Amino acid sequence: MPDTGINSVTRPAKRRQRFGIKHHLSFAATLLLISAGLIYSNWLERVDLVIFDTPQQLWSRPAPDDIVIIAVDEYSLTELGRWPWSRRIHAELLNKLSEIETQAVVFDIIFAEPDSHDPNGDQLLADAISNNGRVILPVLLEQRYLGGQLIE
Structure with missing residues (x-):
């Protein structure tokens, strides 16, 4: 005989709630691991450099001849x-x-x-x-x- 009481409603809800919490925790842990990996591998820094350097190389102009750089060498x-x-x-x-x-x-x-x-x-x-x-x-x-x- 099927259970039609309060427990029949709360059990699936509790299962969904537990699944939701586990799902959120595993998702957060995955994001944390991916973030840590990106930070420690300097991958984001390399992407940032590519994003900055590419337009500089594509649209840069040579410096005028009357500019002189005196450098410490x-x-x-x-x-x-x-x-x-x-x-x-x-x-x-x-x-x-x-x-x-x-x-x-x-x-x-x-x-x-x-x-x-x-x-x-x-x-x-x-x-x-x-x-x-x-x-x-x-x-x-x-x-x-x-x-x-x-x-x-």
């Missing part, structure tokens, strides 16, 4: 010593570039700490930047917390 390190260099060296370079009247000078160097090699280096570089008037420096934005409050 092995020869420079051999001639001027190990990095970081005194600000005096950067000031001397900037003064020479000012003599030939460059349109702009862009430093891709963050001068965050005072010059540890030469106490006058910072002032020499500041003067050279001021005299040139066409120098672009990078900005380092940091968020700092002091006593639980965000300061800039």
